[in-house]
Amino acid sequence: MNDTVSWAGLAVSLLLVAAAAGISWWQRLGLQRQILIAAIRALVQLLLVGAALTLVISPGQSIWWSWLWVAAMLGYAATVARRRAPEVPHLLTLALASFTAAAVVTLGVLFGLHVFPLTGRTLVPIAGMMVGNSMTATVLAGRRLTDELRDKRDEVEARLALGQPARLAATPYVRASLRAALTPQIETTKATGLVFLPGAMTGLILAGAAPLQAVLVQAVVMFLVLAATATTTTVIALGLIRRLFTPDHRLVYLPAPADR
Amino acid sequence: MDEPQLVAFEFDRVAVRRGDRRVLDEVTAQIPAAGITVISGPSGAGKTTLLRLCNRLEVPDEGTVRYRGRPLDKLDPLALRRRVGMVFQRPTPFPGTVAGNLAVAHPDAGPEEMSAALKRVALDPVLLAQEARTLSGGELQRMCLARTLVTQPETLLLDEPTSALDAQPKQVFETTARELAAQGITIIWVTHDGAQAGRVADRIYQLRDGRLTPAAGEARP
Numbered sequence: 001m002n003d004t005v006s007w008a009g010l011a012v013s014l015l016l017v018a019a020a021a022g023i024s025w026w027q028r029l030g031l032q033r034q035i036l037i038a039a040i041r042a043l044v045q046l047l048l049v050g051a052a053l054t055l056v057i058s059p060g061q062s063i064w065w066s067w068l069w070v071a072a073m074l075g076y077a078a079t080v081a082r083r084r085a086p087e088v089p090h091l092l093t094l095a096l097a098s099f100t101a102a103a104v105v106t107l108g109v110l111f112g113l114h115v116f117p118l119t120g121r122t123l124v125p126i127a128g129m130m131v132g133n134s135m136t137a138t139v140l141a142g143r144r145l146t147d148e149l150r151d152k153r154d155e156v157e158a159r160l161a162l163g164q165p166a167r168l169a170a171t172p173y174v175r176a177s178l179r180a181a182l183t184p185q186i187e188t189t190k191a192t193g194l195v196f197l198p199g200a201m202t203g204l205i206l207a208g209a210a211p212l213q214a215v216l217v218q219a220v221v222m223f224l225v226l227a228a229t230a231t232t233t234t235v236i237a238l239g240l241i242r243r244l245f246t247p248d249h250r251l252v253y254l255p256a257p258a259d260r
Numbered sequence: 261m262d263e264p265q266l267v268a269f270e271f272d273r274v275a276v277r278r279g280d281r282r283v284l285d286e287v288t289a290q291i292p293a294a295g296i297t298v299i300s301g302p303s304g305a306g307k308t309t310l311l312r313l314c315n316r317l318e319v320p321d322e323g324t325v326r327y328r329g330r331p332l333d334k335l336d337p338l339a340l341r342r343r344v345g346m347v348f349q350r351p352t353p354f355p356g357t358v359a360g361n362l363a364v365a366h367p368d369a370g371p372e373e374m375s376a377a378l379k380r381v382a383l384d385p386v387l388l389a390q391e392a393r394t395l396s397g398g399e400l401q402r403m404c405l406a407r408t409l410v411t412q413p414e415t416l417l418l419d420e421p422t423s424a425l426d427a428q429p430k431q432v433f434e435t436t437a438r439e440l441a442a443q444g445i446t447i448i449w450v451t452h453d454g455a456q457a458g459r460v461a462d463r464i465y466q467l468r469d470g471r472l473t474p475a476a477g478e479a480r481p
Contacts, residue, residue, distance in 0.1 A: 154348060154350060154352045155352050155354065157317055157348070157352075158346075158348060158352035158354075158404070159354070159364065160317065160341065161315055161317065161341055161345065161346040161348075161408075162341065162342070162345070162364060162365040162407065162408065162411060163338045163339070163341040163342035163365075163411055164338075164364070165338055172354075172355075248316060248319075248333075248337045249337050249338060250316065250317060250318070250319070250337075
């Protein structure tokens with residue numbers, strides 16, 4: 001790990017933020033303030049996280065601190081999902097359940113089958129990748145399913161009126177929402193390496209790792225994200241079905257966006 | 261002396277609220293099993309809500325609905341909905357062919373059973389292979405009726421099923437419904453069309469201000 005960025009280098013890179021702000025000023029976008037605030041906020045957040053991570057994953061530190069970090073990350077991610085899609089009922093608990101399920105599946109495979117050694121240095125970033133990358137799909141799946149059931153209420157109730165149980169009546173809409181949520185991730189996976197170089201790999205190469213080693217890690221991360229997205233979206237969809245239908249197979253009232 | 265009429269649905273002090281508004285206000289009435297009972301009344305009177313209570317797409321806030329003497333909440337909702345079929349105001353085709361639509365209602369139905377269901381509603385069985393969404397409005401609504409019939413219901417709930425149809429398909433639908441009633445299917449038909457009520461009803465109930473009352477002297481001769 002030789003080619004590290006110095007504090008002076010970081011300061012110089014602020015020129016790039018100035019460039020973005022300059023473009024905003026030149027084109028009269030009025031976004032200069034927001035660009036500066038975003039950059040400063042990101043820097044402060046990263047420095048804080050870096051300091052905390054240094055403590056948590058330093059050699060000799062108990063692995064439980066890393067697990068605690070992961071748990072906090074899952075909880076925070078659930079609140080972010082809730083904020084991004086307030087129209088989806090019960091999203092906080094559902095997102096928490098879905099991120100936890102994805103963590104069990106992905107961390108179980110990667111660490112249980114010794115793809116990576118279980119240390120704070122591996123656990124925290126991998127769990128972070130897992131949650132960060134499946135967040136969008138999770139929100140998308142929840143939002144799409146809620147919209148489908150609200151907009152196609154007539155069709156759903158026609159299925160219920162034919163005696164279909166709620167789970168079966170909801171199946172076409174669950175499939176549509178899972179497909180919509182998973183397709184972007186599948187497309188990204190297909191284009192990896194050809195169209196763009198993903199973050200983990202870029203970071204490793206910049207930090208001086210051999211490209212082949214970086215590629216192997218990146219491949220594992222992509223597979224991790226695929227599994228995580230599939231798991232989180234499915235848990236969200238099935239969990240939502242349980243909450244949007246009553247035990248006697250009625251669809252609950254879903255307010256239109258304008259009514260909210 | 262007249263035979264006592266078999267009762268299909270019985271409403272006992274049934275109330276439904278939407279926020280502060282009472283959509284149905286202590287409705288107490290009996291709907292006989294024989295023939296076609298029309299429920300008429302102005303828009304927003306709660307006719308659709310009353311119908312949706314009958315197959316438990318909604319549940320009342322107060323009171324009890326009974327079907328053939330048994331409270332609905334004591335019956336399995338899925339079994340109830342196969343005994344009490346419903347056709348909605350707007351046709352609700354599912355994606356796919358007409359046969360695919362009928363299969364949603366009865367996955368094991370063979371071609372003969374499906375053809376028979378189409379014939380009962382005056383549709384040509386060649387339509388089975390056709391995409392449901394390409395049918396005309398009148399055909400589509402009768403396909404929805406056929407789809408409900410393949411579950412072998414004893415009772416049909418019709419929620420203004422012809423409100424979007426022209427005169428000719430409307431008349432075909434009415435004739436089909438009369439034939440089904442003659443075959444012993446109980447029909448409860450919600451409409452705000454007084455002329456239609458006169459043509460199809462064996463008896464008419466008025467739903468007004470949240471209350472259901474028999475309307476004398478308006479039914480089919």
